[in-house]
Ligand code: SF4
Ligand code: SF4
Ligand code: SF4
């Protein structure tokens with residue numbers, strides 16, 4: 086069992102979300118969706134809590150969480166980096182860009198740096214194809230990037 | 244209302260079936276055996292997995308463009324089905340080849356070889372080369388628990404285990420996680436089974452068609468112990484084993500092979516061949532006494548006493564309530580399982596009698612059960628680190644060992660168990676079938692409570708395969724109400740009721756496995772045929788009916804054990820050697 090304990094107010098909020106959905110196991114995906122907004126991810130404790138409320142095994146909840154790419158079990162970094170993998174960006178080299186981010190940060194897609202500063206994810210087209218390849222960090226859009234820019238951006242944020 | 248009958252044609256044969264029947268079942272009815280892989284439906288039990296995902300069972304239906312999965316397609320009136328056209332055979336072969344392309348080539352060393360459904364299909368479809376190369380296999384988890392070995396490289400994702408663990412047992416220890424090539428079957432948070440709520444009932448192992456879930460094998464260890472001249476190796480055999488082991492040697496299901504099994508164990512070199520049935524009789528003495536004690540106190544108005552009393556001879560059931568009902572640890576009987584009672588008495592009373600020191604004595608059990616392997620490992624059943632039962636092997640492992648030792652099982656003469664720990668009554672024998680423990684208890688409790696001899700020892704109402712059964716027995720004016728549940732899902736319903744104060748019973752028997760131990764996770768594989776379970780249960784009732792002594796308290800060696808050693812049931816010594824306590828293991 087992991088040592089992390091959920092803060093009390095989060096427990097209250099998770100319970101409230103479950104109640105709003107009538108503690109109905111059929112609502113699991115919607116519940117997880119809302120619960121993920123609370124902390125930006127779905128820690129083990131939270132999944133166990135939800136499983137208990139809905140009266141279903143934790144393995145079911147975990148199965149759903151790992152099935153949908155939308156759900157995540159890792160806390161996002163202070164600067165969540167999302168590299169666009171849409172067609173336009175892909176054609177213009179977003180894969181190389183992504184590789185460079187991985188190399189510089191020393192993490193894989195879906196992971197967070199140990200200091201909690203950066204996390205790395207992929208996105209589908211963000212609708213800024215004119216700027217391809219595009220990276221979003223938080224709400225900020227960075228466009229027309231080359232692999233070398235990865236290091237500069239990260240340094241500018243440190 | 245009776246369902247409408249419809250007639251269809253399968254491979255030029257006409258067949259009439261009730262509306263709603265699948266093509267698979269209709270074909271089976273006329274002896275056409277359509278191959279299946281993901282599908283399992285153990286009729287008359289709740290074991291079922293019908294995802295229609297593998298497409299091994301496809302057939303041609305006239306007027307339909309694409310092939311239809313026979314396991315999921317309902318028959319319709321006038322339907323014309325072909326199960327063996329070239330198109331069908333090729334389609335099935337391609338499906339099998341695709342499954343094999345992502346499967347390790349390890350039949351030579353696989354524990355499931357010889358009884359693996361995928362291997363049989365490859366043989367049946369005449370697959371002689373691998374046309375698809377799936378490239379690298381994704382390395383998935385391997386795990387050795389005390390009872391079960393999990394090798395996810397071999398999983399074909401039929402999800403039978405998931406259905407059984409979630410729907411039938413309501414444990415929810417196993418489920419599919421992730422997607423695409425990374426899919427695997429695992430406990431929550433991809434933990435180990437040993438860190439999950441798994442009860443080790445082994446029902447997932449009993450339905451896994453391949454070698455992904457198998458039993459932890461102890462036969463090599465046993466061979467070494469048997470060859471060691473320093474050690475005295477004794478064996479106990481659970482009731483359900485004798486009713487099933489013959490199947491491994493081509494005998495029809497339901498053949499009672501007690502005598503041949505004893506002979507085979509002697510041939511293998513065991514120094515003494517004893518019977519768990521002896522310990523089953525002993526269990527009745529202790530559990531029965533506890534039941535009577537709680538009952539009389541309850542009827543006398545003692546507010547401390549909680550009813551119903553629950554049986555505790557199934558270790559998977561014990562694991563289940565320790566994980567799921569930690570608030571109710573005081574209601575199950577404290578009596579140990581027969582396996583552990585046997586070990587405890589063998590390493591004390593019998594060892595003292597024969598002068599064999601504990602460390603030179605190896606107690607092995609032959610069980611229909613995987614949870615018993617884990618049970619041997621529990622610390623409370625050890626003295627100074629030395630376990631009461633050293634290890635347990637399954638019916639399947641014993642069969643393999645007999646073959647390995649070149650013993651022609653069917654040609655063996657019938658032999659008798661050794662005394663004193665091989666003596667048993669009919670009551671001990673029926674422990675192997677659901678309802679049997681309760682029936683055995685009733686035979687003894689009736690006589691002890693009323694002081695009168697019991698005329699008819701057969702309690703038909705507690706027998707059978709219904710998931711939950713209830714009966715009431717007249718104990719000289721007092722109406723004793725008993726319940727029986729098998730399968731942990733059924734047990735859960737009863738327990739939830741009790742938790743919420745809705746209880747109608749004085750005593751309840753619970754077995755984790757559908758059918759009781761005859762359907763245990765260590766038995767010869769049923770391959771989806773429930774007739775096998777019925778036949779095994781009948782065999783046990785037959786053995787019971789053929790015994791002169793049919794009540795546990797009439798077993799002369801049990802009497803001797805109490806006279807010489809234990810005193811009386813629930814004496815201090817009996818409490819210490821034959822009873823246990825439970826732990827809160829909730830996650
Ligand atoms: S042994 Fe029983 S409880 Fe454990 S995973 Fe298998 S079916 Fe579930
Ligand atoms: S482990 Fe066995 S039963 Fe479970 S999904 Fe895999 S192949 Fe099927
Ligand atoms: S019912 Fe019997 S075989 Fe099944 S887990 Fe319990 S004791 Fe073992």
Ligand code: FES
Nearest residue numbers: 169171174210213
């Ligand atoms: S493809 Fe990247 S923004 Fe459209």
Ligand code: FES
Nearest residue numbers: 281295297298314
């Ligand atoms: S057996 Fe019919 S689809 Fe698997």
